[in-house]
Amino acid sequence: MQKVLKQSLKDIFSKDVLIFVLQVGFVSFIFVSLFVWYFWEGLSSFIVSYLSWIPWEWLQTSGANIITLGLAYMIFISTVSLFTSLWSEKLLIKLAKKHYPDIPVVGTADLYTSIFLTLKATIIFLALFMFSIPFLFIPVFGQIVMLYLWSILIKEPTMYDVQSLFIPKDKRKFLRKKSTLLSMLASLFNYLPIANIFAPVFAQILFLHHILMHHKKA
16 A cells, blocks of 8 residues: 555656646636536525525524535536546556556446446535535544545546556456545545645546556466
């Protein structure tokens, strides 16, 4: 794990990764800004209606705008994850050839499967986020819950994207150990408003090294 983390931290600040992240972040920001600008009133009304069942009056009144902004932030994170999943194949192959030249590319991610897994993870993430809102205000516990929810957003799509490139189908099920922990480590970037654009690609790099190091030893 230490070796995987060390190598991933080196890669995340490489020129190719930085350019990729900035491109994804820019497109995601434009897309989400237009979406939130158009649907802001609808989102706010939905949040106010949703909070009506919560017994804490202070949260019903002062928390609505904050939670609406939080929901917009979650949509941005989800959009970054989607675009990263769709566009990262060339980057992953380039990194793999750099560090593991003896491991061949055995396939490619199916576009529809990748989109389906990302959208499924996004729906589950947003649904659990809305359900977990009252718990997120509990110190420490709330932050752990949020970190776990973010890991759900990126774990399965990232696992699929990386394995589909380098691992034969009959061996993929054996490489799921530590996937939740790796996803939670990558999700730490989401606590920083600008650095959050690094979370999905950092997850992919972590999974890349974890999977290919394991595959190389096998």
